[in-house]
Amino acid sequence: MNRHRKYDLPAKILEAITDDGWTVIYLEAPKLHPFRIRIHKGSESFNVRIYVWHLTHGGGKMRPADEYRVQITGVDRFEKEPDGLTLILGWWESGQVFAGFDIERHSGPLGFSPSIQIREEALRKAYENGFAPWVKDNQEIAIAFHQDFLAEYIRNVSALHTFGESDTDYEVLEGVSERPDEINDTVLATVSAPRKTTVAQVARKVRDNGFKARVLNAYAGKCAFCGLQLRLVDAAHILPVSHEHSTDDTPNGLALCALHHRAYDKGLVTLNSKYQVLHNAKMAEKLKAEKLDGGLKRFLKDLRDVIVLPPAVNDRPHIDFIRESNTLRGWKRAS
DSSP states (O other), rough: OOOOOOOOOOOOOHHHHHHHTTTTEEEOOOOOEEEEEEETTTEEEEEEEEEEEEEOOBBBBBBTTTTTEEOOOSSSSSOOOHHHHHHHHETTTTTTTEEEEOOGGGGSSSOOSSSEEEEHHHHHHHHHHSSEEEOOTTTTTEEEEEEGHHHHHHHHHHHHHTGGOOOHHHHHHHHHHOOOGOOOHHHHTTSSSHHHHHHHHHHHHHHHHHHHHHHHHTTTTOOTOOOOOOEEEEEEEEOOSSSSOOOOOOEEEEEHHHHHHHHHHSSSEOOOOOOOHHHHHHHHHHHHHTOOOHHHHHHHHHSSSSSSOOSSSSGGGOOOHHHHHHHHHSSSOOO
8 A cells, every 4th residue: 555645635736736727826835734826727716725634544443434534633723715715625545536525614623633534435436426425424515526626626615515505406416426417407497596507517527527537548648649648638529519419428539639639629630530630731831821830840740640549449539520520620521
């Protein structure tokens, strides 16, 4: 078993947030408890105070055998972030899963040898599904989630921990974990107004993360067009999400590095039904005429002749998605 190193946890948190496309700035010199950061992406920005410990097995003669807990050390009480958010997190190394606890339930003096508990079932549900709410024995709503959900948890932390106020709302939130594709307008109509946005955002993120994990795993984290890894690879939809025939199934996905993802979306490159990589010669000539062709030769040289192909046949791009996408994007000669 790997030895727990508490000083690895802030780095893991920062990695999870930046991998999701957010920028992180320290609000003060880094330390373990608490460390304070500002995260921003687009028009959204949050100041966040974070307390984090490893989750360890806490079962014993007087406690449930399936209990995990954070043993709180070095803190007499939790301080709330002024004009910001405060997170209390546990990290389950075995499943690469965080557990988030409600600051409103832990705002007083912590007392002697304090700890906060969660059941193993919640952690395992999050490991399997990416996200799982859990009602603790004291009626606190804990949220277990995979690390790629961390930024979304921050965006919705205050709302998520209030879902215990309504049995109906909580049942819908549980459904997000197990059946995110079934969260539609009809289901959302049953949710209390303050929580509709949270349910919709969480369901979308769970679906997106599932798609991303499947596609990157199918391509071993390699860009289909150039083979680059370096953790700079996205999961791109072949047929855009907005299209009525688009799906989150792996055959509608491509693993693409940031450069080739942009190039694919802009129509500079594509693939055909033979899995050949094509470039848009007319667009290249236009760029040359506009004197915006710097790096074009190297760009074309780095393209593979055929894409990196997933070993599993069922994971490979489906011809129907390729053809429909190429028609949509104006590739008249691609087939």
